[in-house]
Amino acid sequence: MADDATRWLCSLCTTDPGLKDRIEDEHTEATCHFCGRHGLAMPLEDAADLCHGVFTKFFGLTPADPDVFERLDPSWERHGEAPRDVLVRAAGVDVDVADELVGCLSDDYGYRAVRDGDEDPYGPEARYEAIAADDRTFQDEWLALQLELRERSRFFNSEAEDILGRIFGGLESLQTFQKQPVVVTIPPDDPDAVFWRARLFMTQSEAEDALVDPAGSIGPPPPQKARAGRMNPAGVAVFYGSQDIDVCLAELRPPVGSWIVACQFRPLRPLRLLDLPALEAVYEEGSYFDLDFGTRRERAAFLSTFCTQVARPVLPGEEDLGYLPTQVIAEYLADKLHIDGMFYPSPQAGGDRHNVVLFHRAARVRQQLPAEGEEQTGQIEVLEEGIEAVVRVTRMPPAQVAAEKAEALELLDFPGEAWLSQWPAVAQPEDPRTETIEVVAGSVYVNYVFAVTVGAASTKVSYFDVSDWP
Structure with a gap:
């Protein structure tokens, strides 16, 4: 049961999905201090603690005073956003909600900071900027x-x-x-x-x-x-x-x-x-x-x-x-x-x-086997004006292909064949991968390396006398 003295912030008073989820995860129903609706809500002080965590992790206070160069600028103003403006944008709340959240933050953290001689991090003069993510972990x-x-x-x-x-x-x-x-x-x-x-x-x-x-x-x-x-x-x-x-x-x-x-x-x-x-x-x-x-x-x-x-x-x-x-x-x-x-x-x-x-x-390449009876020969010629590369293709007549195939089969039919068949053939392991890439036809180039260029940074060596005696 919600405490009547507590100021409540309901999930409908924020457009930020993260804050909305955090409020609804409390599973507490109460009447919202800001919109008057009854529903899932969170004590304003608890919401302020969540906001303090956001400020601590994602934002940093900007310098309250100009540096030596900025002092030369008479129109200098402190960089960054006021805490209220940060919350309006980061928490997705209206200005009146942001003001009360900042008030809670100043009450909780400002007193201790001022007591220790520091600036109230949520005071009217405070300004914040987003800080870069720390990837050290x-x-x-x-x-x-x-x-x-x-x-x-x-x-x-x-x-x-x-x-x-x-x-x-x-x-x-x-x-x-x-x-x-x-x-x-x-x-x-x-x-x-x-x-x-x-x-x-x-x-x-x-x-x-x-x-x-x-x-x-x-x-x-x-x-x-x-x-x-x-x-x-x-x-x-x-x-x-x-x-x-x-x-x-x-x-x-x-x-x-x-x-x-x-x-x-x-x-x-x-x-x-x-x-x-x-x-x-x-x-x-x-x-x-x-x-x-x-x-x-x-x-x-x-x-x-x-x-x-x-x-x-x-x-x-x-x-x-x-x-x-x-x-x-x-x-x-x-x-x-x-x-x-x-x-x-x-x-x-x-x-x-x-x-x-x-x-x-x-990385398996589709193999390109020559046609039956086809023989290919690569040739590179070095000319005065450069190089020339060709692949010469020789095709045998179909009758010659058939004759050579028949002759090869006859050579296999010899007395020792039955004896050799007793020995199992050595099985070559099959590649389980599917063919993924193939050569683009007509894309082969030949390059002859006649010179190599090196890119480097260069500097002249200077010499200094660093002796510690006159």
Whole structure:
């Protein structure tokens, strides 16, 4: 039963969904002090305590006096909003409700502040500004994750999984300031949905062989040849590429005199990709009075800097440990969130140019086998004005194909065949993945590396005598 001497604030006197829920969660019915309606309500003093928590966590008092530069401005006024204006906006209440809430806050907290020689934080001269979210908790967890993986336990790590769950949980629902999702879907029928991939060859003959079978030669390698990369451990093949061929060339870090064969791939099904650079603009909306809004806001602040950490260059020789955290992230996104890959900044190309990686499950390429009786040969010619590359196709007449097939079958019919049949054939493991990408016809390019350009910051060394004797 409500106390008649208590001033009550009902859930209908606020438009903020978080504060409305907090009032209704009290399950107390009373007559509202402001609108006179009878319904679910909360004592005004309790509502003021909730508001104090909002001020403490999300807002800060601005300086009461101008700094040395601002003193030169005769029209200087204190920055920020009055407590009443903050509550009108943040709590969704009318001015009269906000005034009484501020009065309660000043009675509860102003006296102690003034007694200690400080300003009344809810007095008529107080002004507030929103403060940036503090992401130290998530930064500490990210550092702890890296330490755990590098120095303690790399496999079956439940602690790492818990940290990744707190960082990436609900990733699909996150949006940027412009209401753009951070997990995007790439449709297979989009003509612009193509990815370049390139491979480095040391000799011209190796590059010529790659022209014949770009799907097998330029696509992801077989497991036994898959080296560790930023998003994959050794033995797990993924697709690294870019929407810009120049980025592919830069990522290979090719030596002068080498050859690069590149081609385009397109998806065969919709691909769900994490747009890592979009995390820099991720934005969390919600009520200041939601119990988890502060944590969600802090996570958004951490994710806004996460892109830079993931794309940080790793020096040669440090790949085993340097790539370990991002490899674990890729595995978590693929297995737990069913994301097919991600866009991320190119450490080698720099600027706003991006790489794309398709995780193992989405990295199987549709093979392009030659027709029966068809033989292909790649040829590269070095000319004065550049290079020329062709694939020559030779087709045998159908009768010759049939004759050679019959001859091959006759060769198999020898006395030892029955003896050999006693031994079971060695079964090759089947790839359980579905074909996800294919080579775009006519998109193969050959590049000869005759020079390499380096982008670097430079400064002249200065010398100073710092001796402490004359």
